[in-house]
Amino acid sequence: MKEQTADGLPGFNCPVPLSDAKHILLGHGSGGKLTAELIRAVFLPAFGNEYLARLDDEAVLPVSGTRIAFTTDSFVVTPIFFTGGDIGRLAINGTVNDLAMSGARPLYIAAAFILEEGLATADLCRVVESMGAAAKKCDIQIVTGDTKVVNRGKGDKLFITTTGLGLVERPVTISANQARPGDQVILSGTIGDHGMAIMSHREHLQFENEIESDTAPLHMLVAAMLEASHEIHCLRDPTRGGVATTLNELAASSNVGIEIDENKIPVRDAVRGACEILGLDPLYVANEGKLVAIVPLNAAESVLSAMRAHALGREAAIIGEVVADHPRMVLLNTAIGGRRIVDLFFGEQLPRIC
Amino acid sequence: MKEQTADGLPGFNCPVPLSDAKHILLGHGSGGKLTAELIRAVFLPAFGNEYLARLDDEAVLPVSGTRIAFTTDSFVVTPIFFTGGDIGRLAINGTVNDLAMSGARPLYIAAAFILEEGLATADLCRVVESMGAAAKKCDIQIVTGDTKVVNRGKGDKLFITTTGLGLVERPVTISANQARPGDQVILSGTIGDHGMAIMSHREHLQFENEIESDTAPLHMLVAAMLEASHEIHCLRDPTRGGVATTLNELAASSNVGIEIDENKIPVRDAVRGACEILGLDPLYVANEGKLVAIVPLNAAESVLSAMRAHALGREAAIIGEVVADHPRMVLLNTAIGGRRIVDLFFGEQLPRIC
Numbered sequence: 001m002k003e004q005t006a007d008g009l010p011g012f013n014c015p016v017p018l019s020d021a022k023h024i025l026l027g028h029g030s031g032g033k034l035t036a037e038l039i040r041a042v043f044l045p046a047f048g049n050e051y052l053a054r055l056d057d058e059a060v061l062p063v064s065g066t067r068i069a070f071t072t073d074s075f076v077v078t079p080i081f082f083t084g085g086d087i088g089r090l091a092i093n094g095t096v097n098d099l100a101m102s103g104a105r106p107l108y109i110a111a112a113f114i115l116e117e118g119l120a121t122a123d124l125c126r127v128v129e130s131m132g133a134a135a136k137k138c139d140i141q142i143v144t145g146d147t148k149v150v151n152r153g154k155g156d157k158l159f160i161t162t163t164g165l166g167l168v169e170r171p172v173t174i175s176a177n178q179a180r181p182g183d184q185v186i187l188s189g190t191i192g193d194h195g196m197a198i199m200s201h202r203e204h205l206q207f208e209n210e211i212e213s214d215t216a217p218l219h220m221l222v223a224a225m226l227e228a229s230h231e232i233h234c235l236r237d238p239t240r241g242g243v244a245t246t247l248n249e250l251a252a253s254s255n256v257g258i259e260i261d262e263n264k265i266p267v268r269d270a271v272r273g274a275c276e277i278l279g280l281d282p283l284y285v286a287n288e289g290k291l292v293a294i295v296p297l298n299a300a301e302s303v304l305s306a307m308r309a310h311a312l313g314r315e316a317a318i319i320g321e322v323v324a325d326h327p328r329m330v331l332l333n334t335a336i337g338g339r340r341i342v343d344l345f346f347g348e349q350l351p352r353i354c
Numbered sequence: 355m356k357e358q359t360a361d362g363l364p365g366f367n368c369p370v371p372l373s374d375a376k377h378i379l380l381g382h383g384s385g386g387k388l389t390a391e392l393i394r395a396v397f398l399p400a401f402g403n404e405y406l407a408r409l410d411d412e413a414v415l416p417v418s419g420t421r422i423a424f425t426t427d428s429f430v431v432t433p434i435f436f437t438g439g440d441i442g443r444l445a446i447n448g449t450v451n452d453l454a455m456s457g458a459r460p461l462y463i464a465a466a467f468i469l470e471e472g473l474a475t476a477d478l479c480r481v482v483e484s485m486g487a488a489a490k491k492c493d494i495q496i497v498t499g500d501t502k503v504v505n506r507g508k509g510d511k512l513f514i515t516t517t518g519l520g521l522v523e524r525p526v527t528i529s530a531n532q533a534r535p536g537d538q539v540i541l542s543g544t545i546g547d548h549g550m551a552i553m554s555h556r557e558h559l560q561f562e563n564e565i566e567s568d569t570a571p572l573h574m575l576v577a578a579m580l581e582a583s584h585e586i587h588c589l590r591d592p593t594r595g596g597v598a599t600t601l602n603e604l605a606a607s608s609n610v611g612i613e614i615d616e617n618k619i620p621v622r623d624a625v626r627g628a629c630e631i632l633g634l635d636p637l638y639v640a641n642e643g644k645l646v647a648i649v650p651l652n653a654a655e656s657v658l659s660a661m662r663a664h665a666l667g668r669e670a671a672i673i674g675e676v677v678a679d680h681p682r683m684v685l686l687n688t689a690i691g692g693r694r695i696v697d698l699f700f701g702e703q704l705p706r707i708c
Contacts, residue, residue: 029503149383
């Protein structure tokens with residue numbers, strides 16, 4: 001980090017200016033540019049190792065001759081109950097999905113709770129039961145945990161951190177840095193459902209068809225895809241920051257360009273409508289039951305067929321391809337025939353969406 | 355949970371009355387009776403499985419022919435910087451220690467951060483650097499992570515959840531349910547240092563000799579103990595709730611009684627003094643660099659010698675023994691010749707100590 005300068009704060013020299021932010025902003029948690037900067041400037045230099053440097057959502061680790069997948073996420077979504085799910089189900093499915101994105105079979109989850117004094121006991125019970133049910137559905141066990149309570153006004157009802165442990169049994173190498181020019185970009189279904197379900201609650205928007213979170217466990221969909229081909233190069237669930245952020249991350253890690261076609265990307269009418277009302281771009285809105293796969297051309301059709309045969313991949317589509325041109329840049333061919341750069345979002349579009 | 359009744363709250367039936375608390379209290383995070391009740395009433399019924407039911411601080415899991423130790427803890431200590439440590443070092447050492455308490459070699463850590471909007475960037479950098487240094491000292495890698503940001507007033511500077519993954523290579527079975535009558539109770543050193551270091555900061559107490567947190571990684575001490583004997587029955591680090599809580603948990607899990615002698619328990623003068631000023635019992639005060647071991651009589655002296663030969667066990671002492679009488683009860687022979695029950699604490703003695 002030689003090019004970075006000390007920020008001159010008294011008592012401690014921060015290694016970077018963090019876009020000149022002396023304080024943490026909501027945008028540092030957005031999944032966009034500020035988050036990326038925080039990771040690169042603060043976490044990587046202090047923790048740096050080959051696993052973290054891959055910037056995957058999960059690490060695949062050698063343990064005693066096996067390959068263990070390991071992933072953690074804190075969930076701070078507000079409200080904690082929303083159409084189609086709750087913070088507990090989101091936490092389990094989110095962790096199962098991060099494990100699945102390495103091709104691992106999810107095995108165990110650790111769950112840590114930070115409760116705010118005054119939280120209704122009934123709300124806690126409801127969230128915990130929902131977690132138990134979600135885990136059972138995925139055939140994964142919650143084997144260890146922790147509970148802390150913070151004073152009223154020092155938390156927000158409850159935060160849950162789930163950490164997953166899985167086993168990579170197949171001979172696959174799935175990582176953000178594996179995309180190659182010519183690879184096809186496959187999206188498993190409609191985008192923006194989770195983010196707009198949360199925003200509809202917050203903004204009290206009413207639609208003829210209520211928008212539901214798409215929270216779902218994707219490990220069986222991934223298993224079906226891997227049955228079709230072991231040649232999958234990248235898998236990522238486009239949560240915080242949406243498909244736009246995920247594609248930028250993959251393009252940067254693999255040092256390739258990506259081109260996608262707007263009219264191939266499925267978006268529900270209600271989600272599109274809500275995005276228009278709120279001035280949001282669905283490409284940046286969080287999904288919690290979708291994945292993006294980067295697959296070599298020769299395997300794309302068989303993987304796509306396997307996805308469409310699975311309940312969670314019925315609307316799967318090839319939405320673009322990986323190119324050698326414009327490395328680290330994502331281009332969108334718009335529905336009206338134009339072309340634009342899809343960049344990382346700078347500030348926060350939707351805070352506390354997961 | 356047939357004996358428990360619904361609490362009749364509207365919209366959801368909580369399976370238990372939780373000591374009739376309709377809302378979460380600070381005491382539910384104390385590590386005492388309310389925490390135990392929360393675990394038994396809410397978490398076990400929803401998540402229930404053989405690993406969680408052991409109520410160890412870590413789970414030992416079969417994965418592809420190996421034994422993996424897995425543990426998680428959220429750290430919400432306030433203040434985040436204190437004499438002898440900070441929240442980051444505490445998180446790394448705490449997780450290393452929980453892994454070590456199963457006899458595992460600590461390998462990897464996942465770290466999830468919940469930052470409050472407005473946190474000084476320099477404070478975050480200082481904590482993260484401290485975590486990196488603590489991990490390096492333990493030869494453990496922080497391989498995956500997550501960062502969320504919550505609105506100002508919805509968090510408290512930063513919370514850190516660390517999850518550890520270790521490998522149990524030795525043929526040991528160390529668990530809270532392994533204590534047997536006749537076993538010796540060994541304590542690795544002075545008690546109450548961490549808790550009173552935090553309280554001194556909060557209460558602005560000044561002592562001639564400042565009280566320092568004892569936060570330290572215990573994996574090498576445990577390795578030395580296991581070199582001396584594989585017959586160690588229980589290991590636990592007496593953090594939240596102190597030695598009193600740990601002994602009660604071990605007595606309950608193993609369905610045995612425990613008797614300890616007050617005058618064999620080492621307490622620093624400054625800690626004793628601070629406890630007297632604040633009306634606290636050092637037996638209930640948190641430690642972050644100590645362990646309690648339950649060891650068969652025939653192995654006790656060799657384990658004790660190995661401990662005393664290690665820097666973190668110099669003041670180790672046999673403080674009592676496991677008995678068949680009064681199962682699930684801990685008795686203290688007091689310094690003045692009396693005898694009293696050492697029960698679980700009911701409310702919160704020291705909130706947000708770790």
